Amino acid sequence: MIQSQISKAAEATPEPVARRIRGLSDRSIAWIFVAPTIFLLLAVNIYPLLRTIWLSFTNYRVNRPNNDVDWVGLRNYERILSDPDIWNTMQATAHFLFWTILIQVLIGFTLAYLINKKFKGNNLWTTIIVLPMMLSPAVVGNFWTFLYQPQIGLFNYAVGFLTGTDPASFSMIGDVNLAPWAIVIADTWMWTPFVMLICLAGLRSIPESLYEAAECDRASHWRQFWTITVPMVLPFLMLAVLFRGIENFKMFDLVVQLTGGGPGSVTELTSINLKREAFEKWRTGYSSAYAVILFVTVFGLASIYVKALNKVKQR
């Protein structure tokens, strides 16, 4: 906190004097500096949120502005929670979340562990691995449809080359069983470096002296790994999982370009489903209720998770 000589002196100075000396008082400067940000966030974030909550209790439809808007109470919520399609969507999202996070944690941690062996040129290779993460998911997702083309696609060719199956015999995007994995693979390609970078920071934060002490106690490498490395990296890893979880729960751009939710609706994640309800079927009230449910879910899960994370950190 700012308990410096200056601010003590500033507080002791009578207000009019301070103004004459300093121009504006610190408090007014603070408000001038913060107000525009808060105002913009209120207009573009809080107002829409409140409006969404209000709309969720009505039967408003954007494409029929002249219809009477009726207050329908909790009916939208009841319909959503009893709709089997929404539960299918939730299942697709859960599948996507579970596998992307699991695979990315495994590969990301392994890569970070290997890079931390500090071989020659590790910085260069780290930078190369990180590249996909920063690119536009929509543009990249669109190009992955090309890699996934049966026969001519590079992905199918590589799989055919390695396993001996005919590259024209399967379609990652067109097949009901493969499409959920197509989005997992593309997401893993893109976001594994994110987990890797965070794990790397965790590994680099472990003091060397811990390992030296373990060496003196003649602890095996295996034991050092499980009693020093893993517990020390765990808070970092959990943070990475939190970020990936929130991001992939919101996932829209990559998957909508890659599969558009298809075939059928096997890859229709919640965001894609919501877009369909709100901007194709124009059921504004209904989709507002949907949005509120999603927001409450993310917020609830994230706060529980953050509590767990803080417990791990304290240990």
Next chain:
Amino acid sequence: MEPSGRTKWVASILVVGYALITIIPLLWIIATGFKSPSDAIAYPPKVVFDPTLEGYVNLFTERTRATEETLAQVSEGATWYEAIVHDQGMVIAGPSRYGERFMNSVIIGFGSTALCMILGTAAAYAFSRFRVPLKDDLLFFILSTRMMPPIAVAIPIFLMFRSLGLNDTHLGMILLYTAVNLSLSVWLLKGFIDEIPIEYEEAALIDGYTRFQAFYKVVLPQAATGIASTAIFCLIFAWNEYAFAVLLTSGTAQTAPPFIPTIIGVSGKDWPAVAAGATVFLVPVMVFTILLRKHLLRGITFGAVRK
């Protein structure tokens, strides 16, 4: 405890192997941009091919089919790009919309970044140096705005923009992206400004500077690296954003990400043109990523992890 030579060797083989696999799709995008349409869809996929600029020419032009006679007439004194189009049996009808869309991305990206940095630096400075009432709540509120799925917020924003006449305008998109990026920039910049010793400003204040002068003559230069890297993060986000762009823009203010997937050729998808469009769009970000590599971790974790 330095890892042994053999450990290092094994680690380097595995990491380099992963890096090479991960870079292939990116190299493939760049290579496809220089292929002819038939080379792009050849089986087996062609690694060695005759490079051509056809994809780039198709990306930037609209073309129509022409008869033999017209082709013979126009072929004299044709420029190199006209010649490429004539070889396909077509003539150039005009520029494509890719240039406009790309410029929209530039205007909206830089506009929102500039605005975001002005507002964000001021707010971050205030949060870092003054006792703002409800400071922790405000900071958490700013962060929580990032948890909403964009589609969920898009409904009321769509309604609001429609009534204000901001749908499909540059100004609307700049304001929207500024608001979305503010959470990131305030959190990151607060971290950077916290690291600047407060004694510098106190010395300046004792020397008779006002708060404002101390802010822009002492704090801003010290925070320059932090501000620059935060700006690049905001720019990359605005540049890559797709969900709001596809819902709120369709014509005048449409950015490149919703446009690139809609590029189609005469018969089916013109993959070299798509790849060329993607290359032009992605390469600047790759360059920025390499420049940013030291601050990357901080940026992607909202300043939660610092090296």
